[in-house]
Amino acid sequence: MNKIIYLDAAASALKPKSVVSTEADFLQNSYANSGRGVCARSAAVDDMVARSRQRVADFINADPTQVIFTSGATDGLNRIVNILSSQPWYSSSSVFAVSDLDHHSARIPWEALLHIGKIRHMRVCELDDNYDIKIDTIPKTDFLIVTAMSNVLGRAQDVEKIIATARGKNPNVITIVDASQYVVHNKIDVKKWDCDFLVFSGHKIGADTGVGVLYIRDTNKYFPEKFGGGMVVSVADMARAKESRGGWIYQNCNSCWVTADAPDKWEAGTLPLTQIAGLHVAIDELEKNRPDLNLIKYAYDELSKIEKIKIISSRDSAILSFVVDGMHPLDVGAMMGANNVCVRVGNMCASWIHRAMGISGSVRISVGAWNTMDEMKQAIDIIKKIVK
Ligand SMILES: Cc1ncc(COP(=O)(O)O)c(C=O)c1O
Incomplete structure (x- = not known):
């Protein structure tokens, strides 16, 4: 053939071969869970996850605590909608804005909220003759979804200017960048862009399937929306909980629990460790080539x-x-x-x-x-x- x-x-x-061999080596020689063990092997896995997280953080100019591992861009985009729509201050009379450049994964989770009446107003940003986002007509909105590069047209959008313009109209706008295609071809700088959230998938940059990145700028501003092992530091009575480090204290009739600091607070459950092992190698390869x-x-x-x-x-x-x-x-x-x-x-x-x-x-x-x-x-x- x-x-x-x-x-x-x-x-x-x-x-790349280096991604495959790194993952194979991890599975064959170094495998253990992260964040749960006290043996040397588990500690080495914790180090590997921390190194990979740091590599991603450097790659997008973030702090490692702002880098959350997900299963991919779609997972990240859905999680953002779930995070925002479950905050105590969230209002269903909010406005969200999208554009026709969006992938289904970026826009449908918001349209689904519209469908169930959890948000009432959608605006669509205009496109110019080149099908780029028409920056001067960006509407006033509470949530703005920005596709940094369309997966059909492949043109980089001026994300910094788009976000600055949206903030000019509403200083409290929450901005969400889908960088799934942009990340392959361009350097990302979340600080320069000043975005609130950003996502991409590992598999489009040469890493494995099943791992993605969710950047959250203000990790302490939000309640987590996904719960389980690894994201609480203690489940205790109120007096002890108050002494614990960590973020939010939750209380119900049985127990009270304290969330871990970011990034753990956002990573309930076992991480896709093998894919994380390959992710930082994929980033090295992408930046070289x-x-x-x-x-x-x-x-x-x-x-x-x-x-x-x-x-x-x-x-x-x-x-x-x-x-x-x-x-x-x-x-x-x-x-x-x-x-x-x-x-x-x-x-x-x-x-x-x-x-x-x-x-x-x-x-x-x-x-x-x-x-x-x-x-x-x-x-x-x-x-x-x-x-x-
Ligand atoms: C622009 C864009 N956003 C989101 C996605 C969804 O990515 P995934 O399927 O890896 O979650 C894709 C995938 O094609 C994409 O091109």
Whole structure:
């Protein structure tokens, strides 16, 4: 069988050998749970988790206590909605604002709140002629969801300016950044952006599935929304609880308990340790070797010569998405797949941007650090034959 040309990095990245060997080594030689044992092996796992957390913190310019491990971006985005909507000060008459760049995972959890009447007002940020967020028309809102890079159009948004503008209209706005695609191609600086929350998935940056990052700026401002082992320091009577370190004291008729400090307070249950072991290695690899976007430019230049192809992304994007006159995206993708070229097709969990462009789906080419120009040339030749 011919070699597969994997041009679907934006869906999930292939894994560097160093990530695979780190995880295998952890599983074979160093495995134990974290935060629960007193033996040397458990202590080594605690150190590994702390190192990985520190690496993520450095990667996004945060403090390690602000870095929470989740199972992925979708988990993080849902948790944010659950955190915010369960705070005592939360009001269902709040306004949230989204944009048509959003992935389903960023917007549907908020629309679900709308559906059950736990929030009443949704605004949609306007897009300009390039389908970038129109910053000067950002509405006044209580919660703002910012997709830092669309998974269809691949253009980096000016997150700092978007957030500053939203804060100009409401100093108390809570801002949530979905950096799932942005993180692959660009440096993140949560301090500069001044966002309240940010998420991304490990698997898109070469780490394993099942691990993600949730950044929370003000970890003490919120009650946790997920409860269980590891996130309380004591379950005791009130007098003892008051002497404990930690954050919030909860009381009910049976016992009273004190939450741990961040990040533990946000990490109930056993962490995805193997994936965490690989995560910091993946970040090292990504920073050494980002995907070569000249491949995308080459594809753009070649495909724009074909009359039947309409490219919907721009030449300087990190992603190339297109439609073919008279052919369904699924058929294009299936024919490419039959020729051993893997791409993503359909609405890509980003229905709104397709709808805004008057189409139901598209074909997406995306690259990782493993892709070569030679592979891209072969893939383009195959597309030319398919659409001929
Ligand atoms: C922009 C964006 N947000 C969120 C997600 C959801 O990521 P995950 O499926 O890893 O939770 C994706 C995945 O495609 C994405 O591209």
